[in-house]
Amino acid sequence: xxxxxxxxxxxxxxxxxxxxxxxxxxxxxxxxxxxxxxxxxxxxxxxxxxxxxxxxxxxxxxxxxxxxxxxxxxxxxxxxxxxxxxxxxxxxxxxxxxxxxxxxxxxxxxxxxxxxxxxxxxxxxxxxxxxxxxxxxxxxxxxxxxxxxxxxxxxxxxxxxxxxxxxxxxxxxxxxxxxxxxxxxxxxxxxxxxxxxxxxxxxxxxxxxxxxxxxxxxxxxxxxxxxxxxxxxxxxxxxxxxxxxxxxxxxxxxxxxxxxxxxxxxxxxxxxxxxxxxxxxxxxxxxxxxxxxxxxxxxxxxxxxxxxxxxxxxxxxxxxxxxxxxxxxxxxxxxxxxxxxxxxxxxxxxxxxxxxxxxxxxxxxxxxxxxxxxxxxxxxxxxxxxxxxxxxxxxxxxxxxxxxxxxxxxxxxxxxxxxxxxxxxxxxxxxxxxxxxxxxxxxxxxxxxxxxxx
Amino acid sequence: xxxxxxxxxxxxxxxxxxxxxxxxxxxxxxxxxxxxxxxxxxxxxxxxxxxxxxxxxxxxxxxxxxxxxxxxxxxxxxxxxxxxxxxxxxxxxxxxxxxxxxxxxxxxxxxxxxxxxxxxxxxxxxxxxxxxxxxxxxxxxxxxxxxxxxxxxxxxxxxxxxxxxxxxxxxxxxxxxxxxxxxxxxxxxxxxx
Numbered sequence: 001x002x003x004x005x006x007x008x009x010x011x012x013x014x015x016x017x018x019x020x021x022x023x024x025x026x027x028x029x030x031x032x033x034x035x036x037x038x039x040x041x042x043x044x045x046x047x048x049x050x051x052x053x054x055x056x057x058x059x060x061x062x063x064x065x066x067x068x069x070x071x072x073x074x075x076x077x078x079x080x081x082x083x084x085x086x087x088x089x090x091x092x093x094x095x096x097x098x099x100x101x102x103x104x105x106x107x108x109x110x111x112x113x114x115x116x117x118x119x120x121x122x123x124x125x126x127x128x129x130x131x132x133x134x135x136x137x138x139x140x141x142x143x144x145x146x147x148x149x150x151x152x153x154x155x156x157x158x159x160x161x162x163x164x165x166x167x168x169x170x171x172x173x174x175x176x177x178x179x180x181x182x183x184x185x186x187x188x189x190x191x192x193x194x195x196x197x198x199x200x201x202x203x204x205x206x207x208x209x210x211x212x213x214x215x216x217x218x219x220x221x222x223x224x225x226x227x228x229x230x231x232x233x234x235x236x237x238x239x240x241x242x243x244x245x246x247x248x249x250x251x252x253x254x255x256x257x258x259x260x261x262x263x264x265x266x267x268x269x270x271x272x273x274x275x276x277x278x279x280x281x282x283x284x285x286x287x288x289x290x291x292x293x294x295x296x297x298x299x300x301x302x303x304x305x306x307x308x309x310x311x312x313x314x315x316x317x318x319x320x321x322x323x324x325x326x327x328x329x330x331x332x333x334x335x336x337x338x339x340x341x342x343x344x345x346x347x348x349x350x351x352x353x354x355x356x357x358x359x360x361x362x363x364x365x366x367x368x369x370x371x372x373x374x375x376x377x378x379x380x381x382x383x384x385x386x387x388x389x390x391x392x393x394x395x396x397x398x399x400x401x402x403x404x405x406x407x408x409x410x411x412x413x414x415x416x417x418x419x420x421x422x423x424x425x426x427x428x429x430x431x432x433x434x435x436x437x438x439x440x441x442x443x444x445x446x447x448x449x450x451x452x453x454x
Numbered sequence: 455x456x457x458x459x460x461x462x463x464x465x466x467x468x469x470x471x472x473x474x475x476x477x478x479x480x481x482x483x484x485x486x487x488x489x490x491x492x493x494x495x496x497x498x499x500x501x502x503x504x505x506x507x508x509x510x511x512x513x514x515x516x517x518x519x520x521x522x523x524x525x526x527x528x529x530x531x532x533x534x535x536x537x538x539x540x541x542x543x544x545x546x547x548x549x550x551x552x553x554x555x556x557x558x559x560x561x562x563x564x565x566x567x568x569x570x571x572x573x574x575x576x577x578x579x580x581x582x583x584x585x586x587x588x589x590x591x592x593x594x595x596x597x598x599x600x601x602x603x604x605x606x607x608x609x610x611x612x613x614x615x616x617x618x619x620x621x622x623x624x625x626x627x628x629x630x631x632x633x634x635x636x637x638x639x640x641x642x643x644x645x646x647x
Contacts, residue, residue, distance in 0.1 A: 098488040099495040106499070113517040120524050122532060124539035129591040137594055149593075154610055155600060156589065181532045213495075222508050226516055357508050446494075450487040 005057065005178035006034075006185060012064050013037020019071040020265075021258030022082050025204070031197025032262070034189050035239060039269040040067070042170035043311070046318070049145040056143050057177050096208055097450050103212045107219060111195060118188040118229035122181070128231030131161040133183055136172025143177075145170070146322050153325070162324045165315050167273040168233040184231060191228040194239045195219055198427055201246050205253065206435050210443040214434025217365075223358040224423045233274055238423035240270035241280040245393070246431050248284050248304075249386040252291070260300065264307035271312040279400050280424055281308045283393025287385050332403045341410060345401050348414045358419060359426060366429045369436050376437040386432055390425065397421065543587065547595045550620060550642045556598050560618045560642065561629055562589060564605040569625035604629075616645050 013033035017024060024032065044063040045055055053059035075083065123133040138150040149155050151162050172183035195215060202211035219225065228235045244266035251259035267284060270277035285308075288301040353363040370377070370387075377387070401418060433439065502509055527534070537544040554560060563569050565588045592601035602612050619626045621641045627634060632647040 098492040102492050102495060110513070110517060113521045116524055117517070117520040120520075120535060121539060122536045124536070129594055130588050131590065134590045134594040138597065141597055149600070150590075155602075155612060156593075157606060157609060161590075220509060220512050222512050222516070225512060356506070360508055360512075361502075361506065446491055450484075450491045 001057070002175065002178040002180050002185070005061075005174065006189065008061060008064055009037040009041050009174070010034050011037070012041060012068055015068045015071045015075075016040055017262075019074055020261055021256075022079060022086060023256065023258060024262075025200050027196055027200030027203065031193050031195075031200050034193040035197065035243075036265070036269075038171050038174075038186065038190070039167055039240070039272060041174060042167050042272070045170045045173065046145065046166070046315075050318070054143045055139055055145060055173055055177065060174065060177070095451065097447070099446075099450070100208050100212055103209075103216055107195065107212070107216050110220065111192060114225060114229055115188050115192060118184050118191075119182075121184075121229070123183060123231040125230045125232055127233075131164070132168045132233055133172055133231045135161065135166075135169040136183055137176055139169065139173040140176030151322070151324050163319050165272045165275055165312060167269065168236055171236075172231070184229070187229060187231060187236065190236050190239060194243075194427075197243060198431075201243065201250065202431060202434055204250055206440055207443055207447045209447055210434045210439055213443075214430050217360075217362075217433075218427050218430035221360050221362055221423075221426050222356075223419070224426055227420060227423070232420070234420040234423050237270065237273040237277060238427070240266050240273055241277050241424040242427035242431075244270050244308075245280060245284060245386070245389050245428055248287065248389065249431075252287075252385040260304065261307075264304045267304075267308035268311040271308065272315065275312065276400060276421065277424075278312075279396040280393050281305075282396035283389040283391075284308065286392035286396075287389045290388065291385075332405060338402075341402060344410050345398060345414065345418075348411070348418065349398070352419060352422060359422070362426055362429050365433055369433045369439070372438050373436045386428065390428055390432075394425075546640060547592070550618075551596055551599070553642050554596075554599055554618050558599045558618045559612055559616050560592070560596065560599055560601045560620055561616045561626070561645070562587075562592050562601050562603055562620045563622050563625050564603045567604075567622075567625065569623045619643050619645050 010033050013036040014029060016036055017029050017032045041060065041064060044067065045060055048059040048063055049055050123129065128134075135148075135150045139145055139148045142148050145151075145166070153162075156162075168186075171186045175183050175185050198218060199211050199215045202214050206214075224235060224238070244263050247259045247263035247266060250256075251263060263284070267277075267281055270280055285301070285305055288304055292298040292301045352358065356364070377384070397418075401414070404413070503513070504510075530538075533544060533548070550560065587595075589601045589603040589606075593599075600612060602610060602616060607613055616629075619629045619642065621627065621638065621643060623639050624637070626643070627637055629645065630643055631645060634643065
């Protein structure tokens with residue numbers, strides 16, 4: 001039943017992605033299916049519980065099938081011709097090289113070991129046992145979200161886990177409901193889907209060699225790869241956050257409306273996974289604001305922001321209705337100046353960038369790429385919006401940590417939280433590294449060299 | 455005056471490169487190019503591997519190390535795999551599960567309590583990363599039993615309904631309503647005799 005249930009999640013995502021647009025490439029569709037499907041299914045779980053059906057396989061399956069049927073009818077009514085054309089078209093295979101297959105083999109081998117490791121070891125990390133996995137387990141056992149003992153302050157002390165967005169927890173609930181012994185099927189499938197999606201998104205803007213090299217180096221970022229097989233939410237959150245910004249950039253670059261919508265949807269799921277994802281949303285909002293001022297129209301800004309915040313807003317209202325609360329807010333709501341705190345966060349961030357034991361060569365290679373492409377950045381021939389959204393969301397992240405109470409001490413919070421939050425930026429940095437003007441020229445030259453002459 | 459001959463009448467050089475040979479030459483050149491680029495990529499990968507301790511660790515420590523362990527114990531049960539990570543906490547939790555009814559409300563020591571630092575023989579209840587379970591962690595493994603941490607005295611009505619007390623390295627006897635004749639260091643007792 002476990003594999004059937006996970007397949008249902010995949011198919012749900014596949015149908016939804018195709019309903020949004022049939023024009024995504026096959027790698028994008030394969031990558032997006034589980035990522036979108038799982039998040040969508042958690043929303044259906046909240047709905048099932050809210051309607052009084054509880055959290056059980058039957059109610060979730062029925063709701064999922066209803067959504068798939070509705071999407072299928074839509075596709076049949078409005079996209080029949082497009083589907084027919086797509087099916088009848090001869091598949092185009094890109095010209096792939098021996099080097100590409102070699103790199104693919106390395107990625108497959110490394111991911112096989114990572115996937116196996118993820119599914120072998122049960123959940124043991126503290127964050128998961130104190131929160132995500134336990135909440136998911138208890139909701140599955142008690143078959144309820146609203147009345148779950150995990151949210152009962154008579155049983156557990158007031159803490160932030162009680163009002164956290166519930167994407168990860170509900171995803172774990174789903175696999176526990178399906179009879180899994182451990183919840184890490186979610187983590188394993190998410191990371192695998194992410195690798196496929198990242199490659200697919202890179203292929204939109206660059207050649208196969210650059211795409212696969214970028215995917216490999218992004219994948220082996222040490223701390224991110226290590227955490228990808230743990231039950232904490234960080235890597236899953238990073239997937240939604242980073243791909244949301246990448247697709248926003250793709251919309252700016254190629255103007256295809258589907259990218260705008262998938263970006264907004266992934267951003268909504270980013271905040272549904274982790275409330276701190278609002279810092280990433282701020283990056284996207286800033287870029288759209290600049291674009292709105294330039295084009296003198298704010299419609300896209302308003303739509304994107306509304307969609308990005310919709311799920312979080314709905315959950316905030318619902319958690320108040322359900323009576324979920326935490327001890328006290330850890331956000332400082334007034335403005336203040338604390339130089340020691342400011343410099344503490346600033347210095348820690350700079351130190352983190354240099355930590356190759358966490359992020360490998362990511363920040364170093366990114367710095368070199370920025371400097372090397374300086375001329376093109378100035379001449380606006382570079383992926384400008386991507387860099388702008390990076391800077392803006394870093395700024396928002398800084399403000400967020402500055403305005404937070406650090407009950408355990410600033411250093412403890414930064415060490416435990418910020419270090420893993422930066423996973424959100426790793427894919428974006430490698431996307432830029434693989435797609436800037438100089439990398440493009442170099443890899444295109446190599447591709448051209450190895451092409452067959454006639 | 456020289457006569458311009460049309461291209462039709464112009465004598466042609468004999469073709470010393472027949473089409474089949476050209477095609478074979480192209481294929482050979484293509485193969486050589488493919489091999490050159492693949493070799494170049496391998497050199498890049500090798501240079502990264504040799505010059506970066508952390509990427510070497512990703513391969514040998516993080517991935518290969520765990521993969522070899524998995525190959526060594528492919529039939530390990532869920533409990534055994536959990537014990538690899540949580541150590542002696544696993545048999546201890548299983549013991550509590552066996553000895554208490556599903557309706558039990560169990561008093562557990564607060565995370566980080568001194569009692570976890572005392573080790574009795576090889577029975578070290580700290581997790582490998584030196585964190586002890588919070589009441590959420592106990593709840594995860596002992597469900598449907600409920601577990602209340604000692605530092606929640608006065609915060610929860612369940613504190614007055616405790617039925618059992620976890621004994622951890624001698625901690626817990628002080629919460630029993632009776633004297634124990636032969637105390638042991640690790641286990642679980644009913645709160646009332």
